[in-house]
Amino acid sequence: MLVDITPVSKIDWESKGARAYSVPFTSDGYWARSRMPLYVASSGKPGRTIVAIGGTHGDEYEGPVALKNLINGFDADRLVSGRLIVVPVFSVTAFYADQREAAADGINMNRAFPGKADGSISYRMARFLTDEVLSRSDVVIDIHSGGRGFQIVPTMSFHSVDDPELKRQFKETAFLFGTPFTMIYTSSMGTGLLTEEAEKMGKITIGSELGYGASTDLDGVRWAQHGVLNVMRHYGLLDEPVEDLRLPDKWGPAQRLVQNIDIDTWVTAPIAGISEPLAPLGAYVTAGTPVARIHDFYRWDEPGIDIVADQDGFVLCRKFRAKTEQGDVVMVIAREVD
């Protein structure tokens, strides 16, 4: 059944039961309206509000697929407290154009927060999410993948925070997904991040990287879909035991918390060329180990230039597309922390 557009003022956030909405956003340059999918399932009782978002970047598919599966398989009568809010595809025009930035206005939705009521369509969508969705939340899950750009080990993520109790809650929530790695990262690579905004509002906020290459990863979809259910179990929305989602045969039983918040230690290309990884994803490397090589094919009679790790740690991600510009990040190495 196609869902009619729903003015924001008509969204029922509170009543018991589940509802699917298409929230309209008027296009900037012509007569049209983009529809943002929104799902609200409420127990009608007090409790936590869990928000799950996919498609903040349009070429990252694990989140949208997992959340669509979750919504369509979910019976709201299972809710014993609180509320689930899902935006399976957030940057709608980016998603349909199979690209990172919104096709409508070229904006990277994960740099558009907190949004602007009088901005272009992406800024207005961000403003809606901030004012109407994040404000109602207790826990925010923003599901990302590597997109076209980066191949990343399966990882949940959260920002570095000073408050140890908040960090403990972030870690506990992220580990419910069962991924082999959880990364503490820095927001210094960009501003206007969705997760940064949610954190500022005091919400338990986690992100993820659950696939790469603008594909749909089997394990990534499973972690995203069942991880959100685990978060609902943990916070009392579902009266069910938490499911063990680890994949020990592939990644071992350990769930590692790793950190790289110093962008000066990210491995960047000294010249333009074709990049070659010298260490596999997930491997532990020590400082001084060559981890990537850049080949200049205009100088094909010379060996490539090796780049060495400048710290011990796990190879967390690598540049997926071989063609590399000078200064591109080709690898991120992260050390294990408590």
Ligand SMILES: [Zn+2]
């Ligand atoms: Zn992303």
